[in-house]
Amino acid sequence: MEKCKHTVIFLMILFVIFPNYAQALKVVIDAGHGGKDPGALGVNGLKEKDVNLDISFKVRNILEERGHEVILTRENDTYISLQDRVKFTNQQNADLFVSIHANAHHDPSIKGSLVIYYNNQYPDKDYPASKAMSVLTPYSKTLAQSVLNGLVTEAETKNLGLMSKAVYVARMGSIPSILVETAFLSNEQDAERLVDESERQKMAIGIANGLESFEPITFWDALDHWAITSIIRLQDNDLIIGYNNSYEPNRSLTRAEFLAMMDRIFYFTSDKVSENEQETNEPLDNLSDEQPTPISEEETESTQENNVSDRENSNHEQNNSNTDLNETNEKESTSDNTNEFDSNKQTKVETKDFKDLSADHWAFKIIQEAVNNGYILGYPDETIRPNEPISRAEVSVIFNRIWNENEMTVTEETFLYEDVSEEKWYAESVYLLKELSLLNGITETTFGPERNMTRAELAVMVDRFLY
């Protein structure tokens, strides 16, 4: 997995150079308790409702200074029911909700910060969640974790971790929601922090930092999908970006999309950047141009999922790897017939011409490089079919070609899919990916080699590979 580590480090460096330009968020901040409901009482006489409101103001000020939009459920010492807080929040069309509280415990030695979110894996039948919230768990949890990290880093309170709990404001809303317990009013040291202006400010900065790092939901169509956790993780790492608020997890992955993702992981186009005169001369800009093309920004062209002959041809194309190479050589010897790429200043990149790949295809450069590196070969009819679905067998083989890290011999022990016999051109790759738990079968005993790979399956595979 050495290459994998390098890739991860490389991506991390990229993200330091090109941090995600923080998107402006719309945040609802809910200062817990208020009016007739004082909340917990501090050992130093501090009332929870007051400290909650003050920290809420501070968080608001920080976020507003940073360009975010903030709405408070209360701005003074008034009582608002939990139902009204959630109802109000649901009307705001906001990105996220945070309720700010201070904690109390009968054991005065207990201190620290924790963040509560609703976890749909532990439903409480007495306190059912709203329909929306029951699929928002991965987002609420991500939000909870980043706010907790921000808080304990900035305020240096003890980290008590996340708590999944069906509290009303965290389970009844329609957007990612959390409840922050800043510190314990029942603990002497924590209560001292909570009464201290500068300590409150640190807590507010930490909470704001955590909130700010949250990426608003874009993939509304994947919320209750089995692959959502992987999809979110890849999105958080800028490997995929939403398009029209959707990810289309069940759609067949196209050949171009697959190669674009592989390029984001293995970066096989990167060393060609400086040669390409179409790019600007600034090295940083070049890199910036090389930043991941969002997998879904690839124009709206609808994919043709009805081409059955793709499979026939792909078998033809990849009967065994030797034939593939021969075919490549043949093609290369005839490829200087046309100068199609001259006009595009692409002459420095050796390439083959494909009837169905024009220079303005969003993945043109990626496909070119994939061909030049021998990752894909094209079909005998001189097409590359960028917008057509890619099969699970093809994904396995191409992934291994690009990764170029592992070899495997199929033995009786490893042989387990009834639809992938040892002599198949994809058998080694399929069993290798299975062995590494990167791509499993569709059942225990079948792999479905000719089935189209879905975008969800790719997300899970890449997630397992990288994280």
Ligand SMILES: [Zn+2]
């Ligand atoms: Zn409270």
